[in-house]
Amino acid sequence: AQSVTQLDSQVPVFEEAPVELRCNYSSSVSVYLFWYVQYPNQGLQLLLKYLSGSTLVKGINGFEAEFNKSQTSFHLRKPSVHISDTAEYFCAVKAAGNKLTFGGGTRVLVKP
Amino acid sequence: DSGVTQTPKHLITATGQRVTLRCSPRSGDLSVYWYQQSLDQGLQFLIQYYNGEERAKGNILERFSAQQFPDLHSELNLSSLELGDSALYFCASTELSNQGETQYFGPGTRLLVL
Numbered sequence: 001a002q003s004v005t006q007l008d009s010q011v012p013v014f015e016e017a018p019v020e021l022r023c024n025y026s027s028s029v030s031v032y033l034f035w036y037v038q039y040p041n042q043g044l045q046l047l048l049k050y051l052s053g054s055t056l057v058k059g060i061n062g063f064e065a066e067f068n069k070s071q072t073s074f075h076l077r078k079p080s081v082h083i084s085d086t087a088e089y090f091c092a093v094k095a096a097g098n099k100l101t102f103g104g105g106t107r108v109l110v111k112p
Numbered sequence: 113d114s115g116v117t118q119t120p121k122h123l124i125t126a127t128g129q130r131v132t133l134r135c136s137p138r139s140g141d142l143s144v145y146w147y148q149q150s151l152d153q154g155l156q157f158l159i160q161y162y163n164g165e166e167r168a169k170g171n172i173l174e175r176f177s178a179q180q181f182p183d184l185h186s187e188l189n190l191s192s193l194e195l196g197d198s199a200l201y202f203c204a205s206t207e208l209s210n211q212g213e214t215q216y217f218g219p220g221t222r223l224l225v226l
Contacts, residue, residue: 032212043202044217045114051212090155099145099170100204100215102155 002027002095006103013081014111021076021106023091033074034092034100035065044090050074061085086110115139116205116218124224130191133221137184137205143167144186145206145215146178150199161186193225 007022025031035047048059055067065076074091091103115138125131137144146158148171157170161180172178175193180186190197200222204215 034214036217043114043219044204046214046216049214051209051214094213094215099157099160099168100147101157104154 002031002093002101004091004093004101004103006089006091006106008106009104010107010109012109012111015083016080018077018079019081019085019108021089021091021108023074023076023103025072025074025091025093027072027093027095029095032094033065033067034094035059035063035074035076036090036092037087038090038105039087047076047089081108081110083110083112114216114218116203116216118201118203118218118221120221121219122222122224124226125193126226127193127195129193129225130189131193131223133188133190133201133203133223135186135188135203135218137186137203138207138216141205141207142184143206144180144184145204146172146186146188147202147204147217148199149202149220150196153199155202158188190223195225198223198225 003026005024013019033050036044048057050057050067058064063078088105088107092100117136119134142163145160149155158172159178160168164180175191178188200220202220204217207214
């Protein structure tokens with residue numbers, strides 16, 4: 001069975017500063033990796049995904065993530081955040097079977 | 113907009129009652145997944161249907177059941193409701209590509225059991 005750990009439950013950050021959200025996973029087989037964002041009182045929106053190919057993945061809203069197989073990580077980054085990036089971010093892994101396994105989420109609070 | 117629709121958006125009911133949540137997948141998607149998001153358990157997979165048949169089961173209680181109809185919409189039935197069933201319930205449908213599968217989520221149904 002796979003598992004996902006998001007190391008930070010909350011990340012406060014100032015507007016226009018960079019942010020990195022950490023995600024580590026465990027799985028004995030190859031995986032697909034995803035980041036979803038949940039804005040307040042809304043559903044889950046796909047930010048980006050790694051299925052195969054280049055390990056650096058670019059997503060929507062200026063986010064990118066890098067798949068590191070040796071470290072079993074898929075950290076999410078944005079070089080300059082906006083107030084509108086305040087949300088909860090979920091890392092998810094899909095391995096054997098079709099279900100997604102989610103991390104516990106990281107709340108990002110962007111301060112002016 | 114993901115193309116996945118869910119109704120109702122909000123549902124308030126009492127303990128012991130039964131409710132039905134509805135999900136319509138994106139046009140052409142055959143799979144529907146149901147997830148529960150609660151404060152104490154986080155996001156958890158409940159059940160998956162593919163083209164009308166149950167494909168996988170997760171942490172779904174026996175009081176809960178689901179089905180997928182010929183038009184591919186799905187319903188999640190929650191019965192003998194308890195306070196702890198209060199949560200956000202999401203469904204997702206999948207985009208298939210040569211590289212793999214991506215799940216797109218609906219806006220969710222927020223259930224409050226009083």
